[in-house]
Amino acid sequence: MKRTLFRFFLLAAAAAALVSCFPSEDFLFSEVSMCTVLGRNKIQNDGGDIYYIVKNSAGTDISDTLKRVMVSLDVMSAVEGKSNEYNAHLMQMAGAFVKAPLRASTLDEEAVGNDGVKIDQAWVSGGYLNLHVQVAMLYPSAAEHTLNIVFDDVRSTSDTLYFEMRHNAHGESPENPSQNPASFTFAGAYASFPLTGILDNGRKPVFHLEWEWYDGDEYSITNTKTRHSGDIKPD
Numbered sequence: 001m002k003r004t005l006f007r008f009f010l011l012a013a014a015a016a017a018l019v020s021c022f023p024s025e026d027f028l029f030s031e032v033s034m035c036t037v038l039g040r041n042k043i044q045n046d047g048g049d050i051y052y053i054v055k056n057s058a059g060t061d062i063s064d065t066l067k068r069v070m071v072s073l074d075v076m077s078a079v080e081g082k083s084n085e086y087n088a089h090l091m092q093m094a095g096a097f098v099k100a101p102l103r104a105s106t107l108d109e110e111a112v113g114n115d116g117v118k119i120d121q122a123w124v125s126g127g128y129l130n131l132h133v134q135v136a137m138l139y140p141s142a143a144e145h146t147l148n149i150v151f152d153d154v155r156s157t158s159d160t161l162y163f164e165m166r167h168n169a170h171g172e173s174p175e176n177p178s179q180n181p182a183s184f185t186f187a188g189a190y191a192s193f194p195l196t197g198i199l200d201n202g203r204k205p206v207f208h209l210e211w212e213w214y215d216g217d218e219y220s221i222t223n224t225k226t227r228h229s230g231d232i233k234p235d
Contacts, residue, residue, distance in 0.1 A: 027074040027089065034096065034130050034192065035071055040064045041090075043071065046126030048084055051075070055089040068096040068128070068192040096130070096190035101151040101163070101198065112148050113168025115175070116214040116225050120188075124207060124234040127199065128192040135167055136174055136184040136214060136221055143172035149193045158205065161198065165211040174214055174223045181214075181223055199234075207232040 121132035
């Protein structure tokens with residue numbers, strides 16, 4: 001099993017610590033966070049701080065065609081006269097796809113699919129449910145994989161909100177008997193699902209996530225899926 005993970009932020013904290021031992025420039029602090037794109041090279045973290053990218057080592061600009069990005073940056077200086085605006089050095093970046101949650105009460109089961117998907121990071125911030133997800137696919141992929149988060153508006157209560165991550169591989173799956181599970185690789189992406197109409201201001205319910213992932217360790221998969229779940233408590 002080949003393994004392809006577009007997931008550099010798990011090492012970002014360690015990388016930042018290493019860089020701090022050998023500083024090439026002065027900076028106020030480092031940050032790794034999901035941000036909303038306000039304009040080209042202008043972003044806002046979910047705490048309200050605004051960053052202007054004045055130096056870029058990520059290899060690509062933050063385009064205003066993106067809505068949300070996961071970034072690692074060094075904050076270099078405060079913008080004069082502003083309490084929460086800063087100039088920053090962008091170290092790494094990954095775009096996040098943004099998609100409104102579907103509702104279980106009106107769900108098209110066939111459209112959303114039931115193929116394996118793995119959640120290895122999940123948190124709530126800025127009015128979004130943010131995730132890093134992985135799927136199994138052939139390389140090169142011959143199918144258009146689609147991901148959705150489903151809000152269970154039937155089971156949810158004021159104290160607990162239930163969500164399910166769904167993946168439609170459109171036939172490109174280890175469960176397909178015509179395809180060899182050993183030929184699949186892992187691919188990962190960040191996602192932000194807006195909680196408008198689901199999470200009221202001031203409420204802090206528990207978020208309960210469920211998903212199906214293929215049995216086996218992280219370097220191999222079988223065509224047997226296992227149900228997983230986890231809870232998130234918003235800050």
